[in-house]
Amino acid sequence: MAMLEVNNLEVYYGVICALKGISFEVNEGEIVSLIGANGAGKTTMMQSVVGLIPKKHGTVRFNGQDITKCPCHKIVQLGMTQVPEGRRIFQELTVYENLLMGAYTTKDQQVFKSDLEAIFDRFPRLAERSKQIAGTLSGGEQQMLAMGRALMSKPKLLMLDEPSMGLAPILVDQIFELIKELHAAGTTILLVEQNASKALEIADRAYVLETGSIILSGTGKELSQSDEVRKAYLGG
Template sequence: MALLEIKNMSAYYGVIQALNGMNVEVDKGEIVTLIGSNGAGKSTALKTISGLVKAKEGSILYNGKDITSMPAHDTTLLGIAHVPEGRRIFPRMTVKENLRIGAFSVKSQKLIEERMEKVFHYFPKLKERLDQRGGTMSGGEQQMLAIGRALMMDPALLMLDEPSMGLAPIIVEQIFEIIKELNNAGVTILLVEQNAFQALQIANRGYVLQTGQIILEGVGSDLIHDKQIHEAYLA
């Protein structure tokens, strides 16, 4: 059974249709990427899965449970963590305060500290900046903080929206290495990324979105060499 199964999902912003009959499966342990141009519906797909946007049609199953109408705070408790586009950290709060917000549902102080140490394993720089306000950090450090905050939920499914956006190439390489490391540690990843080459290099499978519809799907390494994909997104 797939960890995440999206069936014929459609979503709207007012009268404007953003997703049209979307079908996606993510198996446990996979990295699956959604690629497409700006406005294709990639971010809307993640928002609809997490409950920030309501699906008008279709269904979303997580571990076999129907979460189509579930609000975002409940999907989080099920183990779905969403790192939104633009990072969306709390800029006036310190690194430590941002991380603790990620563990909002955890009552055990010991468990919070254990999860924080786990975050520091992936992002040691955050440990050096615990008392620094998030808004004073570089873009790359803020992205690390946004992912770290999501990891404080101990997610089974981590959804990342444009993690490379606005970052220097060397930082992008670091972020993608950490994504692979997280996946190797057992975290299932659903990755939205405009940098199609980077995404397909690490993905088990990929889906191509165009104006809210899936137009192509396949193994990541196959899609890299697909002529249509190469001309549209990799040239």
């Protein structure tokens, strides 16, 4: 049984069809990448799966449970957390308060403290800056904070929407290293990226999304060697 099972998902913005019935799945322990150009529907897919925007047709199952009509905050409680596109950290709150918000579903103080320590161990920079207003962090630090905040809810499935967006190449490498570490530590990952070469390199399996439809799927290696993908997404 797949951890996340998306079946024939259709999403409309008014009369415009943004997702034309896509189906894919993420198995426990995998890194699955979804690549595609700007406007292909990647973020729409992410937001509709997690319940932020309504679905017109199709079903979404998480660990066997039908979550198609589940509101977003309940889905998060089930163990699916998303780092949204553009990071969307709480700019006016401190680093610590952002992490506190990430742990909103954790009610036990002891658990919160040990989770926080784990995050600070993984991101020493966040520990150093815990009292700083999040909006004043650099782009790379904000991405770290967004990921740390998401990890505070101890997700079974972590969904990352364009984590490398707007970052310097050295930081992009760091982010991908981090994704590998999180995966090694047992988190299942669904990654949406425009940086196709990196996303395919770390993926167990991948899908290619083009104007609202999945046009290709396979292992990361297969796709990075396919002529079609090479031409359209990997620059030859």
